[in-house]
Amino acid sequence: MIELKNINKSFGVGKTEIEAVKNINIHVGKGEIFGVIGFSGAGKSTLLRMVNLLEKPTSGEVNINGKNLLRLNEKELGNTRKKIGIIFQQFNLLSSYNVFDNVAEILRMNRVPKKEIQQKVEELLALVGLDDKSKQYPAQLSGGQKQRVGIARALAMDPEILLCDEATSALDPQTTDSILELLLSINKKLGLTIVLITHEMEVIKKTCDRVAVMDKGEVIEQGSVLDIFSHPQQVTTKNFLRNLYDDTITEEMMENLQGFGHSYILRLAFRGDSALDPVLHVISSKYSVVTNIVHGSINYLKGIPLGILMVHISGDYDQMKQAITYLNDTVYHAEVSLEINQNQKREGVLQ
Numbered sequence: 001m002i003e004l005k006n007i008n009k010s011f012g013v014g015k016t017e018i019e020a021v022k023n024i025n026i027h028v029g030k031g032e033i034f035g036v037i038g039f040s041g042a043g044k045s046t047l048l049r050m051v052n053l054l055e056k057p058t059s060g061e062v063n064i065n066g067k068n069l070l071r072l073n074e075k076e077l078g079n080t081r082k083k084i085g086i087i088f089q090q091f092n093l094l095s096s097y098n099v100f101d102n103v104a105e106i107l108r109m110n111r112v113p114k115k116e117i118q119q120k121v122e123e124l125l126a127l128v129g130l131d132d133k134s135k136q137y138p139a140q141l142s143g144g145q146k147q148r149v150g151i152a153r154a155l156a157m158d159p160e161i162l163l164c165d166e167a168t169s170a171l172d173p174q175t176t177d178s179i180l181e182l183l184l185s186i187n188k189k190l191g192l193t194i195v196l197i198t199h200e201m202e203v204i205k206k207t208c209d210r211v212a213v214m215d216k217g218e219v220i221e222q223g224s225v226l227d228i229f230s231h232p233q234q235v236t237t238k239n240f241l242r243n244l245y246d247d248t249i250t251e252e253m254m255e256n257l258q259g260f261g262h263s264y265i266l267r268l269a270f271r272g273d274s275a276l277d278p279v280l281h282v283i284s285s286k287y288s289v290v291t292n293i294v295h296g297s298i299n300y301l302k303g304i305p306l307g308i309l310m311v312h313i314s315g316d317y318d319q320m321k322q323a324i325t326y327l328n329d330t331v332y333h334a335e336v337s338l339e340i341n342q343n344q345k346r347e348g349v350l351q
């Protein structure tokens with residue numbers, strides 16, 4: 001549905017050129033919620049604005065439903081843009097218009113017949129939970145209510161795609177949750193495809209199916225939220241995740257663990273019901289290895305639990321290898337995060 005192909009965007013600032021987006025390839029399927037996360041200046045807004053050509057790429061293709069937007073004439077582009085709604089961090093409401101007129105204005109601009117406007121606005125305000133606020137002005141609304149008006153405006157032309165530009169960054173955590181709930185419900189009810197940009201993993205975790213991590217204009221990692229959470233590859237991704245679960249091995253821990261001789265720290269990810277499987281008990285009784293939990297956490301990805309355990313195992317080398325093979329076959333994802341005192345094996349200490 002949305003395909004960004006080899007997208008680049010440079011800005012000329014004086015004599016220098018800033019490469020804001022570098023060779024990005026992203027595909028977002030119909031009905032999917034796709035997140036883009038990155039620190040400030042990573043290029044997220046520029047990338048998002050290229051989906052509806054608010055920003056024109058320096059090179060590459062922007063395909064929506066198989067049509068390259070860069071090849072459309074003005075009228076065709078206008079029609080395609082109507083099917084792409086956008087919401088902003090600062091809501092972008094018209095302060096002198098009440099809630100009803102803020103939404104109605106979009107319909108009037110698009111020459112929707114007057115008699116249809118009343119009903120459409122009422123439906124939209126009911127959908128976003130603001131049916132009792134239609135006569136209020138933006139200044140009389142809370143941040144969350146303003147964003148609900150923003151969402152109603154974005155949905156006015158029955159878009160197929162909704163772009164969310166840091167839509168919850170100006171909101172407190174509780175209001176953020178209520179707006180994310182609303183996005184999830186309209187995604188489900190209307191089959192809307194959503195692309196959102198954020199600098200918070202919490203937002204990705206609660207709403208997205210897939211995610212791309214951006215750093216210095218590039219997508220450094222992308223995949224399902226489950227895969228990215230269970231085995232992140234890049235340091236930037238790990239840093240973002242550290243707010244949700246800490247898997248750092250401190251120097252103090254290392255000093256203690258070195259006393260065990262040749263041993264491993266494993267990173268185990270458990271999904272859904274498998275979090276209840278007694279795998280550590282199995283490996284310590286079946287393979288005579290000693291296990292110690294170093295860190296443990298549980299996160300709910302769109303409501304599905306994902307448990308991460310950092311486990312230290314020690315014991316006979318072959319038994320440890322067999323235990324690791326067993327874990328690889330049993331849990332959602334298992335990997336050796338750290339090998340401690342590996343030279344001892346070669347020196348024959350464990351033989």
Ligand SMILES: Nc1ncnc2c1ncn2[C@@H]1O[C@H](COP(=O)(O)OP(=O)(O)OP(=O)(O)O)[C@@H](O)[C@H]1O
Pocket residue numbers: 011012013018019020038039040041042043044045046047199
């Ligand atoms: N119109 C512009 N002219 C010149 N440089 C720009 C322009 N827009 C963006 N940039 C530069 O491109 C880079 C990426 O900016 P962008 O706003 O896309 O990042 P971002 O990840 O959305 O950051 P933030 O989270 O702070 O909004 C930055 O270095 C920025 O200064």
